[in-house]
Amino acid sequence: MxxxxxxxxxxxxxxxxxxxxxxxxxxxxxxxxxxxxxxxxxxxxxxxxxxxxxxxxxxxxxxxxxxxxxxxxxxxxxxxxxxxxxxxxxxxxxxxxxxxxxxxxxxxxxxxxxxxxxxxxLYQELSHKLKHFLQKRIPIIEQGSIDEFYGDLSGWVDDADVPEFIDQLKHEALEILDLPLSVGAAASKFTAKMATNDAKPFGTLTIYPHEVNDFIKEKAIKEFPGIGRKTERALLARGIVTLGDIQSHPDIFLSTTKSQKDLYERVCGIDNTPLQESRERKSIGISRTFDPQIDRRELTRRVIILSRHLSHALVRMQKHPTHYTLSIRYELSQKGNAAITINRLFSESFLRETLLSLFYQADIHDNLKVIRIGLSCSAFTQSNHHTFSLLDYDEDLIKHKLTQSTSSLREKYGLDTLLWGSEL
Ligand SMILES: [Mg+2]
Known part of the structure; x- marks a missing residue:
């Protein structure tokens, strides 16, 4: 389970x-x-x-x-x-x-x-302790969020012994980590997550396969992890109110798209979605929400500050991104986005210039106040990769080395140690 x-x-x-x-x-x-x-x-x-x-x-x-x-x-x-x-x-x-x-x-x-x-x-440290605690006791662990994990007990704990195992786990976590938690168990990770919600606080609940139909019958569709407001509205419009309604309508769900079929199987607890153990980072981003801001000079200053932080993270991760995106959220639910793919050896000044130009591109409502800016980098490549633009390579290499030494100073003395003149 x-x-x-x-x-x-x-x-x-x-x-x-x-x-x-x-x-x-x-x-x-x-x-x-x-x-x-x-x-x-x-x-x-x-x-x-x-x-x-x-x-x-x-x-x-x-x-x-x-x-x-x-x-x-x-x-x-x-x-x-x-x-x-x-x-x-x-x-x-x-x-x-x-x-x-x-x-x-x-x-x-x-x-x-x-x-x-x-x-x-503090929260991150405790989350990490919990992860270690779980990894010592369960062979396969997937982290869902800072305070949420999935574990696969198949071949490890007999189905009949699961209730006792998770009850012990709960008490042991309280004793060792001083943190109360709840645990749900089922054949499907989605059913298990719903069981946890029912078990809270400081409870455990095991739903065996033959119990799934009764367990989901009366639950509102929005209680299912993965049914957002949009899907909820669409389903309600078709008269589907409970998870039991989904279960009793294979005709609607199994004959259409793959995502509808997946939803049906997950709701009924008959999917076999495996756990995903922590994988390597494929992207890194930073974003901040703030009080509405109209001043574009202040906004570009903020892009520069965020890009300095992102640069430091990239140096620490030893990653060279080739894809960059910037998103803006305005008042009145308006949005602006821009992205670019460039094969250039990463340096802080290159990152800053790239993100600033993406900001000017994305800022399509320059008469509106901005409430959030997000930056992200992905499509990592190796620094010795031949795909970098050779024309700029020598100059980029100098900037890249400068970025590395800047970051080691910041590592030692704090991220605010060296600032760009334009940030002041
Ligand atoms: Mg929680």
Whole structure:
């Protein structure tokens, strides 16, 4: 069988490992677009590439909370409370405070709620510890996100022994890592994930193949991992409301596209999707959301800052990208994108010039305010590869070496050590 492991209210549980006073209390972790990166003040920053979970950012800011409540960090000089909650404890959920609620709403529902600033470095360290813990006990592990893993028990634990195995796993994780988690087990990883949701908090649930139909019958289609709002709307329009409705309509799903057939098999728990063990990184990106910004000079400054961070990551990874993309999100849900493929040996100045020109290209609504910028690089190649443009190779090689020495200085003294004049 396959299992799905998910930490219970992870960010709150993580804070509780270092501050036991938070136990048993309503707690929320506030998230506000991390804009410290653009601040003119210096702050200690870290780059981390060791954890490949898709929701794990690569950059961190040193963060040490000395007080129990960080609410003041979310109050603007004008007295307005800003920000929303990325995680809430079960005690807070009892007041009807859900993930995604604004901090203002949360305080209205529960004035005693403790608000903490996120500490991504701590969360990543604990996520890594959990991964090691699981790898020691289960042969094949796939990481789904920072706090979510799949494991394949086939040939390792007999189906009949799975409930006992996952119950032990849960207790052992609490004892060793001090983190509560829930585990679901089933033949399909998708059924296992739904079982985890039902088991939460600090629970386990095994769904054997003959139990799948009853298990999914009454569940709303949106509860299925992979049915987003768009698919949900399309299915509802056809009168398909529950997962049981999907299961009882093979005629609709099996005769059309491959993705419809896949959906049908996954919902019914009869797919055989294997786990994907952590693979090599195929791309790396950095993006930030911020308060609406109209000033194009400030926006290009931000592109330069983000590209400096990306450059440092590429040097650390020893990768040479050949494909670059930049995306802009505006107010009013407008978007702009641009991409380019170039075979040039990577250097920081080349990356910066490339991304700046992509920004000018992508910025199609220059009368609108921008709320997010994202950069990414992919299609990695080797530095000794012949595909690099020979015309520029000698000059690029000098720039590439300069980039490497710049990065080793930054590694030692912090990412803000050497800046481009245009960033100031
Ligand atoms: Mg979780």
């Amino acid at each position: 396959k299992i799905h492991i998910d930490l219970d209210c992870f960010f709150v549980s993580a804070e509780r490992t270092i501050d036991p006073c938070l136990r048993g209390k309503p707690v929320g972790i506030g998230g506000r677009g991390d804009t410290k990166i653009f601040s003119h003040e210096k702050s200690r920053q870290f780059l981390s590439l060791k954890n490949s979970g898709s929701f794990v950012p690569a950059y961190f800011f040193e963060h040490q909370s000395t007080q129990e409540n960080d609410l003041n960090k979310f109050i603007d000089p004008d007295g307005r409370i800003r920000g929303m909650l990325t995680t809430t404890s079960y005690e807070a959920r009892a007041y009807g405070i859900k993930t995604g609620a604004t901090i203002r709403e949360a305080l209205q529902k529960c004035p005693d709620i403790i608000i903490k600033q996120p500490n991504m470095k």
